[in-house]
Amino acid sequence: MxxxxxxxxxxxxxxxxxxxxxxxxxxxxxxxxxxxxxxxxxxxxxxxxxxxxxxxxxxxxxxxxxxxxxxxxxxxxxxxxxxxxxxxxxxxxxxxxxxxxxxxxxxxxxxxxxxxxxxxxxxxxxxxxxxxxxxxxxxxxxxxxxxxxxxxxxxxxxLLADIGLVGFPNAGKSTLLSVISAAKPKIADYPFTTLSPILGIAKFGDKSFVVADMPGLIEGASHGKGLGISFLRHIERTKAIAVLIESTSSDPASDFEKLMDELQTYSDDLQGKVRMVVFTKTDLLERSKMPELKRLEIPRKFKKHFISAVTGNGIEELLGLFAASLKK
Ligand SMILES: Nc1nc2c(ncn2[C@@H]2O[C@H](COP(=O)(O)OP(=O)(O)OP(=O)(O)O)[C@@H](O)[C@H]2O)c(=O)[nH]1
Ligand SMILES: [Mg+2]
Structure with a gap:
């Protein structure tokens, strides 16, 4: 676990x-x-x-x-x-x-x-x-x-993790964990920096919860590509999962689908825990591209959220979403 x-x-x-x-x-x-x-x-x-x-x-x-x-x-x-x-x-x-x-x-x-x-x-x-x-x-x-x-x-x-962070390598998962908790995960500008799950405790108001930073997931992980998917067992018992996608990605909608497919291959149950899609690194996104990202075709039930770990934009609101997703 x-x-x-x-x-x-x-x-x-x-x-x-x-x-x-x-x-x-x-x-x-x-x-x-x-x-x-x-x-x-x-x-x-x-x-x-x-x-x-x-x-x-x-x-x-x-x-x-x-x-x-x-x-x-x-x-x-x-x-x-x-x-x-x-x-x-x-x-x-x-x-x-x-x-x-x-x-x-x-x-x-x-x-x-x-x-x-x-x-x-x-x-x-x-x-x-x-x-x-x-x-x-x-x-x-x-x-x-x-x-x-x-x-x-x-x-x-x-502790067991409450919230799992899932995304392609380099999406900014570890950086997010480092800004919302005291955890000090390794952060680097290359894929597969994180090799095993790292947990940190985040706070929102008087609520605190455990967030798990996961190794990057890639297409084909379910067939053993990259680090495979075995580490996903670490978030089997989380209450919610946030999928992180770089907002500068050339095809964020397809990124989302690929990540959901890999999760589903592991278990329907795991995929069913996805509550939100978090677009990261918005400080790197050209302003004119924002509306397009906001219109992105992603099923309604997933909350879309935008953050920059560098400027701090959207971080506090994201913690609010985490806290709300744990209440249900
Ligand atoms: N400009 C900018 N860079 C960011 C932001 N968040 C993360 N980065 C950079 O993106 C790179 C990857 O960040 P990580 O947090 O290591 O990414 P990761 O998703 O944990 O990557 P893996 O562990 O390999 O799966 C690093 O160079 C970070 O400094 C952000 O909000 N803005
Ligand atoms: Mg990492």
Whole structure:
């Protein structure tokens, strides 16, 4: 399957425990009261929590550090410090959590609402009241709070592509992916630059989705020409496919038909996922040729769209179309 690993490295630190307190009772007419220093409170834990409504680790690229508060210190009059709240990190179901240094597997988040304490808060230190014995009635000793656990985690999430980009070699598929996501596919002015699918995460408003940049498809690919079509299995489970055609092509209508034929040879199902035709590199198209391209005979059900990855024209609208095609 079109597996793609979305990754993030985050740092978690549980809260330290509050310190125990050294204190003695002060009462009228009692010159030296007994010890009454309370214990410190527990530091907050950091907890991982599976949330099925999340789909990517993208947000961790903006916030990568999570710290729980320390427990309150103990006080006199046997007042115990309050424990600190836990910090909960929500992760998409399917996230694999590893130790960033050793790569050792720590936990697989496989269920909605699954909880895992990833960093334990430090224990509260004991106050001097707890150290009183028959021989030492006025202990001056209290424990400091324990340290909260701290670790660096590597998160990995396997993703399936939502949208597949299909087109002849050099159509501008990789360039499109590079402008709508953080992916850095190889881009070059020759055919078959992309040899295997590359995925990236694109955002439109508060929606994010996975886009697959595919190797170029050519006529005869179904008979093994070029790179063949075996890589199309990577987009079998996408929700929508966009066919990209260079707007400067000498015969864009025939390009479209050829691409649709190759897709169909692979499976009707795959061809049935084509939602839109995207004409690329409009910055290279003579203005006078635009109307002709717009009139092009392409069945109505396919949305026609025009973009230039160089000027950015039409890119935001295209993301809107992608997002809309995923809703259905
Ligand atoms: N002027 C212009 N050039 C573009 C645009 N998009 C892509 N190109 C150029 O077209 C060439 C091919 O782009 P790629 O993105 O590598 O094409 P591809 O479809 O991924 O090609 P393959 O991986 O070989 O199938 C590169 O030289 C790009 O710089 C565009 O909008 N305007
Ligand atoms: Mg490419």
């Amino acid at each position: 079109a597996h793609f690993v979305d990754e993030a490295v985050i740092h978690v630190k549980a809260g330290d425990g509050g310190n125990g307190c050294v204190s003695f009772r002060r009462e009228k007419f009692v010159p030296r009261g007994g010890p009454d220093g309370g214990n410190g409170g527990r530091g907050g834990n950091v907890i991982l929590f599976g949330d099925k409504s999340l789909t990517t680790l993208l947000d961790f690229h903006y916030r990568a550090s999570f710290k729980a508060a320390r427990g309150q210190h103990g006080q006199g009059s046997n007042k115990f410090g309050k424990g600190a709240d836990d910090v909960v990190i929500k992760l998409p179901v399917g996230t694999v959590v590893r130790d960033a240094e050793s790569e050792e597997l720590i936990v697989d988040i496989i269920e909605d609402s699954q909880e895992f304490v990833i960093a334990r808060g430090g224990r509260g230190g004991r106050g001097n009241a707890e150290f009183a014995t028959s021989t030492d009635r006025a202990p001056r000793r209290a424990d400091p709070g324990g340290l909260g656990e701290e670790r660096t985690l590597k998160l990995e999430l396997k």
